[in-house]
Amino acid sequence: MTIATAKDILMPAAQNGYAVGAFNVTNLIQLEAVVEAAVEKRAPLIIQTSVAPAKFLGPHVLVAVYRALAESAPIPIALHLDHCEDVVYCQQCADAGYTNIMIDASKQDFEENVRRTRAVSDYCHALGGISVEGELGTVSGVEDQIKVVEDEAALCNPAQVVEFVERTGVDLLAPAIGTAHGVYKTADPRVDFERLRCINELLNGSGVRVPLVVHGGTGLPVDTVRRLVAVGGCKFNVSTELKRTLIDATFDYIAAHRDEYNPGKIDKVVKDAVRRVVAHWIDILGSADKA
Numbered sequence: 001m002t003i004a005t006a007k008d009i010l011m012p013a014a015q016n017g018y019a020v021g022a023f024n025v026t027n028l029i030q031l032e033a034v035v036e037a038a039v040e041k042r043a044p045l046i047i048q049t050s051v052a053p054a055k056f057l058g059p060h061v062l063v064a065v066y067r068a069l070a071e072s073a074p075i076p077i078a079l080h081l082d083h084c085e086d087v088v089y090c091q092q093c094a095d096a097g098y099t100n101i102m103i104d105a106s107k108q109d110f111e112e113n114v115r116r117t118r119a120v121s122d123y124c125h126a127l128g129g130i131s132v133e134g135e136l137g138t139v140s141g142v143e144d145q146i147k148v149v150e151d152e153a154a155l156c157n158p159a160q161v162v163e164f165v166e167r168t169g170v171d172l173l174a175p176a177i178g179t180a181h182g183v184y185k186t187a188d189p190r191v192d193f194e195r196l197r198c199i200n201e202l203l204n205g206s207g208v209r210v211p212l213v214v215h216g217g218t219g220l221p222v223d224t225v226r227r228l229v230a231v232g233g234c235k236f237n238v239s240t241e242l243k244r245t246l247i248d249a250t251f252d253y254i255a256a257h258r259d260e261y262n263p264g265k266i267d268k269v270v271k272d273a274v275r276r277v278v279a280h281w282i283d284i285l286g287s288a289d290k291a
């Protein structure tokens, strides 16, 4: 039985200086692929769905597949709801069996962010077996239904993090530090390492309390990822790269086999391609053999 919360998985990571990949999936082939890659690497794993795939497939279906795979896997696996702005939908996914919930009230003012995040924390903690992620500052780019233009994105103010964590009771914090959802427009995006280091020191300097989450994994140079891990980045979210891999692998296969009508072969090609991407991330993050 290897059902786990993201906090269960991330506490040892934060204490031992490695990070764990949190991979957004949009369908069941991707979901199986990320599990297979993590099992091969003996790496702890966080599977994520944003709200659109959760609504399309249904949280109960996703939880049933997650549980079936996780219960027979020799690694801890969490199922995380990503960037949900709706407190009631967070609660519904918690009821269905997600083991980590992200309430994203980061576009609200500080007090409203605290209020909504607290409501989700209280609900999930009362249910038990669920950890909660909050966001402070706003990450730019497009993730699912949420679009934040660069000018409106605001980095996390370190002076607010201790108060935010204490008043909301969150288990994980995603501070905006300059990373962005989607594809970076430059090869070397401006990431505020010092801000993350400072936030990590404030929250976890005298013992890990709240592991830190880095959004916008796709396109970050390997060196940037390693530097972010070194200053406290512990959960790395990767979404766009998996979507592109799915679409490109499907397109390439169909283009080369236009007269063939065998969906199973397309599924296999997609699964292999996604597995390779996930395995590469696990190597970069240092979580292989940590399960």
Ligand code: 13P
Binding pocket: 024, 082, 083, 143, 180, 181, 182, 183, 214, 215, 216, 217, 218, 237, 238, 239, 240, 241
């Ligand atoms: P990318 O789409 O840039 O990989 O970002 C993923 C993410 O942060 C999901 O929360």
